[in-house]
Amino acid sequence: MLEDKYGRRFHYLRLSITDVCNFSCDYCLPDGYACDTKRDFLSVEEIRVLVAGFAKLGTSKVRVTGGEPALRRDLAEIIGICAQTKGIEHVTMTTNGYKLESDIETWVAAGLSSINVSIDSLDPKMFAAITGHDKLDSILRGIDKALALGIDVKVNAVLLKQYNQFELTQFFNWIKYTPVSMRLIELMQTGDNLNFFHKNHVSGMPIKEQLIKDGWTQKIRSKTAGPAQEFFHPDYLGRFGLIMPYSKDFCASCNRLRISATGKLHLCLFAEQGLDIRPSLAEQSSDKLVAQLTQLLSDKEATHWLQDGYTGATTHLAMLGG
Ligand code: SAM
Ligand code: SF4
Numbered sequence: 001m002l003e004d005k006y007g008r009r010f011h012y013l014r015l016s017i018t019d020v021c022n023f024s025c026d027y028c029l030p031d032g033y034a035c036d037t038k039r040d041f042l043s044v045e046e047i048r049v050l051v052a053g054f055a056k057l058g059t060s061k062v063r064v065t066g067g068e069p070a071l072r073r074d075l076a077e078i079i080g081i082c083a084q085t086k087g088i089e090h091v092t093m094t095t096n097g098y099k100l101e102s103d104i105e106t107w108v109a110a111g112l113s114s115i116n117v118s119i120d121s122l123d124p125k126m127f128a129a130i131t132g133h134d135k136l137d138s139i140l141r142g143i144d145k146a147l148a149l150g151i152d153v154k155v156n157a158v159l160l161k162q163y164n165q166f167e168l169t170q171f172f173n174w175i176k177y178t179p180v181s182m183r184l185i186e187l188m189q190t191g192d193n194l195n196f197f198h199k200n201h202v203s204g205m206p207i208k209e210q211l212i213k214d215g216w217t218q219k220i221r222s223k224t225a226g227p228a229q230e231f232f233h234p235d236y237l238g239r240f241g242l243i244m245p246y247s248k249d250f251c252a253s254c255n256r257l258r259i260s261a262t263g264k265l266h267l268c269l270f271a272e273q274g275l276d277i278r279p280s281l282a283e284q285s286s287d288k289l290v291a292q293l294t295q296l297l298s299d300k301e302a303t304h305w306l307q308d309g310y311t312g313a314t315t316h317l318a319m320l321g322g
Helices: 044-056 075-084 100-110 124-131 136-148 165-177 194-200 205-213 287-299
Strands: 012-016 061-065 090-095 114-118 152-159 181-186 229-232 239-243 256-259 264-266
Touching: 012 044, 044 075, 044 287, 061 075, 075 090, 075 100, 100 114, 100 136, 114 136, 124 136, 136 152, 165 181, 165 239, 205 239
Parallel strands: 012 061, 012 256, 061 090, 090 114, 114 152, 152 181, 181 239
Antiparallel strands: 229 239, 256 264
8 A cells, every 4th residue: 555654545546647728717727728848648558557556556546637638539548447447446537527518428438437527606707707618508517417427526616716706605506406516625826826826815714614604514534535625414415515725734634646647746736846657657567666656655745835835846737637
C-alpha cells in the first residue's frame, strides 16, 4: 500500500489525460487554452501500465480529468482500461459537461461509475459569462441522463464573490428534488489568477455554520472520498458538500496523488514540480513504476502552503485537473 511518512494512504489517483480545454472559465483559463506546450499526452498503452502500477500499490479509485477529458477521442477506451484493471473498483471523471448529453451512455457502457460535472451557476446568462459557453441547458439534460443511467452525479461549483455568491438559494432549490451531490469549492489561488483570487475568494465556513443551523448532518468520510465535507438533510434528495482547502487540517486527510497529462507525478496539487515517471511507463510490466512510486512518495510534504500564497508550479488548474 502506498503510504507516506505521515501515515496517509493513497487510494485515489487523479489522472489528467489532456491539458486542453474548450471553455474559458474566468478563474482558470480566462483567455482560453494557450497551446504553448507540445501536446505529447499519455497514450492508451502508457495509461494501462500506469493504472496497473497504482492498483498494485492499493489504489482503488481513478478520476479521469483534464483540461477537458471529453476532448480526447479515446476517452471511452481510457475509461475502459481503468475499469478493467484488477483492483480498480471505481472510475470517475470530472468534466465541464459539454459532451455529457451526447456521450454519457458510451462512458457508462465503458465502465464509468460516477461523474463530477462543473456548473458554477444555474442562471444560463451567468453560466455563459463565467465559462464563455451558453451550454447550461444541454448540461442539465446530460445530468438527467446520467441519473437515469443510475450513476452517482456530483456537481462542482466554485464559490465566487462577484459572480455566484448570492445564487446559493437556486442550488438548494435544485437539490431539494434532484438527487445530485452539490459541492461548493473555495476558489484557490494559482500562479495566474492572483487578482481574480483577491477579488473573488470567499470562505465556505459561514456556509458550513448555516448548514448545521438549518439541520444538515455531516457524513463520515470513506477511505476513497474526495476532499469535500459532505452533508445530508431529510428534506432534500440531493446532498451538499464544501471543499475548503484553506481550512485547518485540510491536508491531514489527503488520500490522492496526481498524474499530469504528460506523465509527471504531482505529490500535491501545489507541488513545486512534477516528477517524471514516463520512462517507467514504456516498460511492458508495471514493476519499475511500482518501485519508482514507492521511492518518490517519501518526498510528499505534510501540507500545501496555499494559506501563505505559495502556489508551486501550478499556474492554473487545467494543468492538472483540480
Ligand atoms: N474541465 C473539467 C471541469 O471543469 O470540470 C475538469 C478540469 S477542472 C480544472 C476541475 C475542477 O477544478 C472544476 O470543477 C473547476 O471548477 C475547478 N477549478 C478550476 N480552477 C479552480 C480554482 N482556481 N479554484 C478552485 N477550483 C478550481
Ligand atoms: Fe476548462 Fe475546467 Fe478550467 Fe473551466 S475549469 S477552463 S472547463 S479546465
